[in-house]
Amino acid sequence: MEFDEKVWMLMKKIPHGRVSTYKLIARKLNSHTYRAVGQACKRNPYAPKVPCHRIVKSSGEVGNYSGRGGVRRKIELLRKEGIKIKNKRIDNFEKILYKF
Numbered sequence: 001m002e003f004d005e006k007v008w009m010l011m012k013k014i015p016h017g018r019v020s021t022y023k024l025i026a027r028k029l030n031s032h033t034y035r036a037v038g039q040a041c042k043r044n045p046y047a048p049k050v051p052c053h054r055i056v057k058s059s060g061e062v063g064n065y066s067g068r069g070g071v072r073r074k075i076e077l078l079r080k081e082g083i084k085i086k087n088k089r090i091d092n093f094e095k096i097l098y099k100f
Contacts, residue, residue, distance in 0.1 A: 007040035018098040060093035
């Protein structure tokens with residue numbers, strides 16, 4: 001299975017209203033290629049069904065979004081799931097972080 005497909009399968013496991021990070025996904029795949037995870041998110045043809053918008057930076061910052069509408073749309077999707085965001089950072093980040 002290709003790296004991208006493995007990333008997409010992990011993204012599907014992140015529950016509604018939770019987020020995970022590029023770093024945690026890379027670790028789950030026994031890799032240190034956090035940027036490759038970001039690229040897999042960028043190439044995700046199944047969004048939002050495969051929820052790449054739930055992948056954020058390890059700092060709790062929202063990060064980028066390649067989908068239509070960019071970061072503004074990512075924030076909108078996260079807020080629709082009940083995730084609170086202030087200044088492009090996830091509130092209660094540690095509490096809603098999904099660690100597989």
